[in-house]
Amino acid sequence: MSEIEHHDYDVIVIGAGGAGLRAAIEAKGRGLRVALVCKSLLGKAHTVMAEGGVAAAMGNVYAEDNWKVHFRDTMRGGKMLNHWRMAQLHAQESPDRVQELEAWGALFDRTKDGKILQRDFGGHRYARLAHVGDRTGLELIRTLQQRAVSMDIDVFMECKVVRLTTDDDGAVNGAVAYWRPTGEFVTFGAKSVVLATGGVGKSWKFTSNSWESTGDGHAIAMWAGASLIDMECVQFHPTGMVWPLSVRGILVTEGVRGDGGVLRNSDGKRFMFEYVADMFRAETAESEDEADRWYDDHTAGRRPPELLPRDEVARSINSEVKAGRGSPHGGVFLDIASRRTADDIRKRLPSMYHQFMELAGVDITREAMEVGPTCHYIMGGVQVDPDTAATAVPGLYAAGEVAGGMHGSNRLGGNSLSDLIVFGRRAGIAAADRAESMAREPKLNQAQVTEYIDEALAPFTRDSGENPYDLQHELQELMQANVGIIRNEAEVVEALEKLDELKQRAANVAVGGGRAYNPGWNLATDLPSMLTVSTCTAQGARDRRESRGGQTREDFPKADPELGKVNFVQRQPSGRGFSSEITITPEPLPVMPDELMAIFEEESK
Amino acid sequence: MSDVVMHVWRGDADGGQFEEYTVPKQDGEVVLDVIHRIQATEAPDLACRWNCKAGKCGSCSAEINGKPRLMCMTRIDTLPEGETITVTPMRAFPIIRDLVTDVSFNYEQARKVPAFNPPPRPEGGYRMSQVDVERGQEFRKCIECFMCQDVCHVIRDHEENKARYSGPRFFIRYAELEMHPLDTNDRRDLVREEMGLGMCNITKCCTEVCPEHIKITDNAIIPLKERVVDADYDPIAWLGRKILRRTKRTAEQAAVQPD
Ligand SMILES: Cc1cc2nc3c(=O)[nH]c(=O)nc-3n(C[C@H](O)[C@H](O)[C@H](O)COP(=O)(O)OP(=O)(O)OC[C@H]3O[C@@H](n4cnc5c(N)ncnc54)[C@H](O)[C@@H]3O)c2cc1C
Ligand code: SF4
Numbered sequence: 135m136s137e138i139e140h141h142d143y144d145v146i147v148i149g150a151g152g153a154g155l156r157a158a159i160e161a162k163g164r165g166l167r168v169a170l171v172c173k174s175l176l177g178k179a180h181t182v183m184a185e186g187g188v189a190a191a192m193g194n195v196y197a198e199d200n201w202k203v204h205f206r207d208t209m210r211g212g213k214m215l216n217h218w219r220m221a222q223l224h225a226q227e228s229p230d231r232v233q234e235l236e237a238w239g240a241l242f243d244r245t246k247d248g249k250i251l252q253r254d255f256g257g258h259r260y261a262r263l264a265h266v267g268d269r270t271g272l273e274l275i276r277t278l279q280q281r282a283v284s285m286d287i288d289v290f291m292e293c294k295v296v297r298l299t300t301d302d303d304g305a306v307n308g309a310v311a312y313w314r315p316t317g318e319f320v321t322f323g324a325k326s327v328v329l330a331t332g333g334v335g336k337s338w339k340f341t342s343n344s345w346e347s348t349g350d351g352h353a354i355a356m357w358a359g360a361s362l363i364d365m366e367c368v369q370f371h372p373t374g375m376v377w378p379l380s381v382r383g384i385l386v387t388e389g390v391r392g393d394g395g396v397l398r399n400s401d402g403k404r405f406m407f408e409y410v411a412d413m414f415r416a417e418t419a420e421s422e423d424e425a426d427r428w429y430d431d432h433t434a435g436r437r438p439p440e441l442l443p444r445d446e447v448a449r450s451i452n453s454e455v456k457a458g459r460g461s462p463h464g465g466v467f468l469d470i471a472s473r474r475t476a477d478d479i480r481k482r483l484p485s486m487y488h489q490f491m492e493l494a495g496v497d498i499t500r501e502a503m504e505v506g507p508t509c510h511y512i513m514g515g516v517q518v519d520p521d522t523a524a525t526a527v528p529g530l531y532a533a534g535e536v537a538g539g540m541h542g543s544n545r546l547g548g549n550s551l552s553d554l555i556v557f558g559r560r561a562g563i564a565a566a567d568r569a570e571s572m573a574r575e576p577k578l579n580q581a582q583v584t585e586y587i588d589e590a591l592a593p594f595t596r597d598s599g600e601n602p603y604d605l606q607h608e609l610q611e612l613m614q615a616n617v618g619i620i621r622n623e624a625e626v627v628e629a630l631e632k633l634d635e636l637k638q639r640a641a642n643v644a645v646g647g648g649r650a651y652n653p654g655w656n657l658a659t660d661l662p663s664m665l666t667v668s669t670c671t672a673q674g675a676r677d678r679r680e681s682r683g684g685q686t687r688e689d690f691p692k693a694d695p696e697l698g699k700v701n702f703v704q705r706q707p708s709g710r711g712f713s714s715e716i717t718i719t720p721e722p723l724p725v726m727p728d729e730l731m732a733i734f735e736e737e738s739k
Numbered sequence: 740m741s742d743v744v745m746h747v748w749r750g751d752a753d754g755g756q757f758e759e760y761t762v763p764k765q766d767g768e769v770v771l772d773v774i775h776r777i778q779a780t781e782a783p784d785l786a787c788r789w790n791c792k793a794g795k796c797g798s799c800s801a802e803i804n805g806k807p808r809l810m811c812m813t814r815i816d817t818l819p820e821g822e823t824i825t826v827t828p829m830r831a832f833p834i835i836r837d838l839v840t841d842v843s844f845n846y847e848q849a850r851k852v853p854a855f856n857p858p859p860r861p862e863g864g865y866r867m868s869q870v871d872v873e874r875g876q877e878f879r880k881c882i883e884c885f886m887c888q889d890v891c892h893v894i895r896d897h898e899e900n901k902a903r904y905s906g907p908r909f910f911i912r913y914a915e916l917e918m919h920p921l922d923t924n925d926r927r928d929l930v931r932e933e934m935g936l937g938m939c940n941i942t943k944c945c946t947e948v949c950p951e952h953i954k955i956t957d958n959a960i961i962p963l964k965e966r967v968v969d970a971d972y973d974p975i976a977w978l979g980r981k982i983l984r985r986t987k988r989t990a991e992q993a994a995v996q997p998d
């Protein structure tokens with residue numbers, strides 16, 4: 135093999151969404167050698183698609199808001215499966231992180247007195263989401279990107295990491311990647327590695343996620359010895375587009391409901407009033423009148439049921455459609471046209487207006503949208519230490535969607551963007567600390583490097599074999615049908631059997647053409663991660679025999695208090711990567727200290 | 740339903756040719772859907788960029804029937820019925836493969852922009868009024884599809900100009916920073932002398948292709964030209980136009996809050 139391009143850094147960050155950029159900025163600020171590696175062009179990561187806002191209890195609209203209320207909302211939204219310490223740090227630090235973005239050039243919408251304006255979102259007691267119309271993610275990523283560029287961070291774009299490398303002690307010491315434009319390999323040696331690779335949603339048929347969300351970070355972390363938790367907890371966002379078919383799954387921001395939009399069935403009825411769970415009854419409006427008063431003044435009525443946490447709303451829509459009260463294309467109606475003026479709608483929701491007009495030929499200022507659940511976010515992820523984002527593998531840190539624990543079994547809207555900047559920063563600090571403490575440059579094990587490269591190139595060596603697109607397609611159909619929003623034992627068990635078959639077939643995928651910018655090959659190298667994380671989700675879905683947040687079992691429709699005390703933790707003990715066995719064990723959740731517990735007890739009085 | 744016939748440019752830096760693909764038409768499909776179906780069936784190695792499929796990331800720029808468009812936002816049923824659709828890579832950038840071009844010119848330009856430089860954050864955060872942020876927000880809608888760069892005649896067929904021309908995408912970036920209520924850097928000399936603003940002759944082609952409907956020429960280039968080209972500009976006229984603030988404020992002045 136000819137000489138492989140190699141770079142040594144103190145810290146490499148894999149992923150250039152909000153979490154990766156924030157981590158890189160932090161480490162670079164310490165004067166270290168930092169590289170940022172991403173599969174797409176810089177600025178195109180998933181984060182760019184976030185719409186509604188970033189949650190932070192700044193109290194600019196409701197002075198009553200503070201971190202404790204945000205903490206409580208987050209834990210309740212996650213059905214108490216969250217790591218309490220992550221939820222605490224997140225609630226305490228997100229206001230500073232949002233303000234910091236402003237110092238880096240972000241331009242958020244303003245209140246009358248010139249502060250950052252905050253909007254309502256599901257599950258948040260007060261208007262809490264800082265936003266820029268409905269393109270908040272764009273503002274966040276551009277701000278961080280421009281900051282990173284001004285700090286002269288080295289960026290490796292369109293460079294896909296296939297494996298992490300480890301030393302004899304099991305610590306991570308670098309990564310193997312290939313340049314998509316040329317197909318040439320590149321290796322990195324690093325004292326610390328931060329994973330910020332985002333989500334897994336591309337394994338479902340109807341999804342709001344892009345081609346990048348193949349769970350690479352989850353998989354390479356586990357292959358290197360890290361543990362994954364809560365992988366069964368997948369969020370189906372209640373409102374994705376359902377028609378035309380080609381755009382099915384594309385997100386319709388929750389901001390539509392936060393700004394007054396309501397859900398109706400084919401009878402025109404606001405059905406969400408029928409689906410208020412006991413846990414939320416005390417704080418949810420009983421009548422349309424009461425709900426409507428709330429939009430203008432949160433003390434004049436309780437919140438509309440359309441703004442319950444996402445899992446609740448998604449399941450309700452599912453039930454309405456099943457009961458035959460759906461819209462013509464199998465969704466329900468989201469109506470803002472009859473509730474706000476056309477000017478208001480275009481001003482507050484410009485990209486939604488644009489999206490429906492161009493893609494569906496629907497004018498949302500005049501007609502209702504048709505919407506239904508779409509795979510959106512994974513709460514589960516790499517298990518980390520809350521304060522440092524450290525994983526079980528020395529030298530490896532994880533932040534953003536790839537990390538687990540922060541959101542429990544269900545994430546509140548707006549809590550992801552804030553998660554990215556809070557824990558991205560913390561991961562950057564910890565990674566820098568470790569790099570500074572290490573005297574020697576890491577040295578890669580060449581045998582390992584060669585093995586990983588051969589593995590990635592294997593699809594070219596097979597003369598005949600399956601088309602990677604066919605396999606991806608089958609995987610998506612399978613996960614949609616068997617491990618979707620509502621699950622049962624028989625279906626997930628069947629899914630696991632089929633996933634095993636797919637894994638075997640994946641070892642027989644063949645691709646043609648050259649290595650330079652070859653999407654077929656690129657997909658073939660994504661399949662191992664997609665199949666690994668899908669297996670984790672299906673295993674968790676099988677073992678968590680209850681319904682909680684992003685895990686809904688029709689055969690166990692209630693939450694089980696005992697299962698509420700455990701995380702399902704997954705590992706690959708052999709450390710042999712893709713083909714080896716994944717184990718799953720229930721392990722106790724960390725215990726919340728009394729002073730935080732008191733926040734919940736006060737309330738139940 | 741009838742078929743869609745698409746001529747897609749295939750090749751690399753050494754040259755290439757059009758390949759014809761015929762796929763059955765489906766309701767509501769966009770050009771990117773058809774490209775994806777071609778990939779999944781006939782040509783798994785057909786290269787194209789995309790991410791969001793909703794007009795939000797600016798990855799999927801290409802030239803459709805000769806015009807720069809986002810493939811994910813161009814519905815087949817808006818193109819002339821029954822006619823062959825041609826899809827080619829952006830012309831202003833070097834080709835990597837098929838529909839994918841090397842857009843690194845733009846990332847190099849981004850590196851040249853002197854950073855935003857605000858005064859220290861006051862207790863309780865910065866205060867800015869909505870009207871003041873809206874001017875900059877228009878430009879921050881930019882999804883970096885680089886189609887304005889592609890269409891701009893100064894660089895479209897003039898590789899030699901790239902060294903001294905930042906292009907419309909970066910003119911709006913400079914305008915945004917100039918209009919930022921908190922910024923204290925002065926980039927006027929740079930924009931005039933090194934970014935080639937003078938080469939733009941206001942043809943407005945950039946504004947026409949912008950998928951975010953940013954008024955690149957009217958709201959950014961023209962004000963910027965007036966501001967940087969005319970050194971003795973008249974501050975009162977500026978105030979009257981309400982486009983850019985009167986003068987660059989010092990850090991101290993910028994820290995003063997609006998009421
Ligand atoms: C349509 C939509 C709207 C949303 N709206 C909101 C909202 O309003 N508020 C909110 O809080 N959240 C929202 N979310 C969720 C939020 O956007 C995501 O959870 C978040 O952006 C994830 O950020 P991240 O930094 O973890 O990863 P991402 O932004 O997903 O970035 C992942 C990065 O990792 C890179 N990468 C992945 N694999 C590899 C590899 N193998 N090698 C190299 N690089 C790799 C990618 O190239 C990319 O740069 C929304 C999500 C979607 C899809
Ligand atoms: S207006 Fe200027 S920047 Fe825009 S396309 Fe014409 S010459 Fe280029």
Ligand code: SF4
Pocket residue numbers: 797880881882883884885886887888907908911945948949950951952953955
């Ligand atoms: S200004 Fe418009 S056309 Fe130019 S890169 Fe930005 S979004 Fe694209």
Ligand code: FES
Pocket residue numbers: 788789790791792793794795796797798799800809810811812
């Ligand atoms: S894929 Fe994002 S703009 Fe087309």
